[in-house]
Amino acid sequence: MYFYVIIPICLRSRKQKHGGLWLHLKQCFMKVIKEKHSLAMRWTHWVNFPVLAVMIWSGLFIYWANDSYGITIFGTTIFQFFPEWFYKYFHLKQRLAEGMAFHFFFMWLFFINGLLYVIYTIVSGSWRELVPKRNSFREAWQVLLHDLHIRKAVPPQKKYNAAQRIAYTAIIIMGFGSVFTGLAIYKPVQFYWICWLCGGYHVARILHFALTIGYVLFFMIHVVQVILAGWNNFRSVVSGFEVTDCQVKDLVKPKENEEPV
Amino acid sequence: MKNLFNKRIAKPLTVEQQIKRRTFISFGKFFALSAGAFAGWKWLYNSPKEVAGVTGNVRVPLRRALNKSELFFRNFFSNSHLVRTYPKSRAAIDVRVNSMIGIDDENFKSDKWFLNIKSTDGSLLKVSIDEIRSLPKTEIVFDFKCVEGWDQIQHWAGLKLIDFLDHYHLEDCVKKKYIGLETPNGKYYVGLEMESAVHPQTILAYEMNGKPLSIKHGAPLRLIIPVKYGIKNLKRIGTMSFSDIRPRDYWAERGYDYYSGL
Numbered sequence: 001m002y003f004y005v006i007i008p009i010c011l012r013s014r015k016q017k018h019g020g021l022w023l024h025l026k027q028c029f030m031k032v033i034k035e036k037h038s039l040a041m042r043w044t045h046w047v048n049f050p051v052l053a054v055m056i057w058s059g060l061f062i063y064w065a066n067d068s069y070g071i072t073i074f075g076t077t078i079f080q081f082f083p084e085w086f087y088k089y090f091h092l093k094q095r096l097a098e099g100m101a102f103h104f105f106f107m108w109l110f111f112i113n114g115l116l117y118v119i120y121t122i123v124s125g126s127w128r129e130l131v132p133k134r135n136s137f138r139e140a141w142q143v144l145l146h147d148l149h150i151r152k153a154v155p156p157q158k159k160y161n162a163a164q165r166i167a168y169t170a171i172i173i174m175g176f177g178s179v180f181t182g183l184a185i186y187k188p189v190q191f192y193w194i195c196w197l198c199g200g201y202h203v204a205r206i207l208h209f210a211l212t213i214g215y216v217l218f219f220m221i222h223v224v225q226v227i228l229a230g231w232n233n234f235r236s237v238v239s240g241f242e243v244t245d246c247q248v249k250d251l252v253k254p255k256e257n258e259e260p261v
Numbered sequence: 262m263k264n265l266f267n268k269r270i271a272k273p274l275t276v277e278q279q280i281k282r283r284t285f286i287s288f289g290k291f292f293a294l295s296a297g298a299f300a301g302w303k304w305l306y307n308s309p310k311e312v313a314g315v316t317g318n319v320r321v322p323l324r325r326a327l328n329k330s331e332l333f334f335r336n337f338f339s340n341s342h343l344v345r346t347y348p349k350s351r352a353a354i355d356v357r358v359n360s361m362i363g364i365d366d367e368n369f370k371s372d373k374w375f376l377n378i379k380s381t382d383g384s385l386l387k388v389s390i391d392e393i394r395s396l397p398k399t400e401i402v403f404d405f406k407c408v409e410g411w412d413q414i415q416h417w418a419g420l421k422l423i424d425f426l427d428h429y430h431l432e433d434c435v436k437k438k439y440i441g442l443e444t445p446n447g448k449y450y451v452g453l454e455m456e457s458a459v460h461p462q463t464i465l466a467y468e469m470n471g472k473p474l475s476i477k478h479g480a481p482l483r484l485i486i487p488v489k490y491g492i493k494n495l496k497r498i499g500t501m502s503f504s505d506i507r508p509r510d511y512w513a514e515r516g517y518d519y520y521s522g523l
Contacts (some may be wrong), residue, residue: 031276033283046291050298066410096409097516101319104518105326188406189344189523190337201404201412212393239287243280 034244036236044117051113054106056212061099069209114175129159133167136162171218174211181208268511284413315507318516331520344462344487352416358477361450364497371481379502381433390481396420396428399464406523408490417485423459441508442484445499452508457522460488490521506511
């Protein structure tokens with residue numbers, strides 16, 4: 001997705017330096033359809049979006065029945081989940097039973113959809129493009145600097161850049177975490193070992209809640225990034241392909257033993 | 262690239278045409294499916310509530326999902342899965358009272374109370390609190406969990422329900438699928454499937470923190486069933502009955518899961 005942003009910039013600078021090259025480039029300029037996202041990835045992505053939305057919505061009804069969480073530092077509560085205006089703004093009242101009924105139906109959809117994605121990603125081998133590599137954590141820092149317009153050089157990437165690898169892998173682990181902590185809260189006696197692994201009932205509930213806050217933060221950054229990345233990137237998550245230019249690749253990184261076109 | 266040389270098309274599509282075509286088709290499908298999903302959501306959200314019966318106040322598909330989830334998760338239930346217990350020192354002194362439903366009549370006399378057992382053979386058994394107290398006492402300190410989300414470590418003592426059923430030779434009753442409990446005034450009532458009722462930590466409690474129960478906590482005898490949410494822990498048991506169909510349940514009528522098991 002960063003690739004496309006850089007192309008016009010590159011072209012412009014080349015044009016200024018070598019006036020004659022620009023004309024030649026336009027003749028060679030050829031759009032190519034490149035398959036990017038599999039059908040399974042697109043389906044599970046778009047199924048997950050409304051399902052997770054319903055899970056968060058119904059989860060809030062459950063939380064509201066006993067809204068005890070806040071962020072307290074040195075005895076001072078700096079934020080309460082949620083402030084009074086939040087409830088008033090959304091015109092929400094006690095709907096615990098309704099929230100539970102929705103939550104315990106959509107949990108199945110959330111779980112099955114997530115499971116299908118994970119199975120697909122493992123079996124198809126596309127986890128190789130997703131899971132962070134050894135240098136991803138260092139590169140992710142470069143991606144961040146680049147995104148914030150602090151660093152000009154584009155970090156290397158294939159399908160996903162280092163920051164995306166970390167973020168998209170983390171969100172899958174978070175999904176697993178939600179199922180795991182959810183089970184710990186839902187059946188703490190029958191799945192006592194899950195509850196124990198989560199650090200007990202209280203910790204499981206807090207983790208379950210914190211993961212939800214994590215999804216909301218992820219969602220906000222994700223949407224901003226998708227808007228910034230532009231249409232070609234967004235389209236690829238619906239249609240599966242992206243449009244690239246075969247020549248530009250050589251232009252950006254000319255190989256030493258090749259003649260520039 | 263699959264469709265690039267489609268045989269039926271004489272002239273191969275240009276890349277530009279392919280992009281347009283594939284974009285149009287994929288977004289067409291995307292919007293159609295989104296509309297379908299939205300219609301599905303509308304259908305679910307506006308689906309009629311179930312006919313009021315043993316359960317009530319939940320949209321029909323969601324109640325079906327609750328019941329199916331119950332059946333699935335009951336596979337994991339075992340009498341050997343015990344609730345975690347704590348030392349007595351961890352038990353709360355100020356034990357939370359969340360509800361007085363069914364136990365708010367002022368002229369209730371504890372000393373005239375009997376536990377009425379409606380046996381499956383039609384006979385009525387009356388048991389006094391002294392008889393129950395004379396049987397072996399079991400203590401439990403566990404984390405009481407409310408469906409609202411709060412929990413509290415509490416110390417209760419009483420007679421194991423399974424011991425009670427054994428002592429009064431209610432073996433035929435135990436063969437039934439459900440047990441129903443009601444307050445003497447019949448205003449609060451719960452139904453429990455037998456496997457949870459005979460769980461070794463389910464007790465007919467008459468003591469809290471080592472003292473006889475107060476009225477607010479369900480004197481003279483209440484149910485403590487750690488494998489269920491608090492809503493099933495009926496205070497001031499008046500009658501006990503057995504059946505193969507679900508007995509009526511106060512909160513299940515009001516939109517909660519009938520099972521409410523932990």
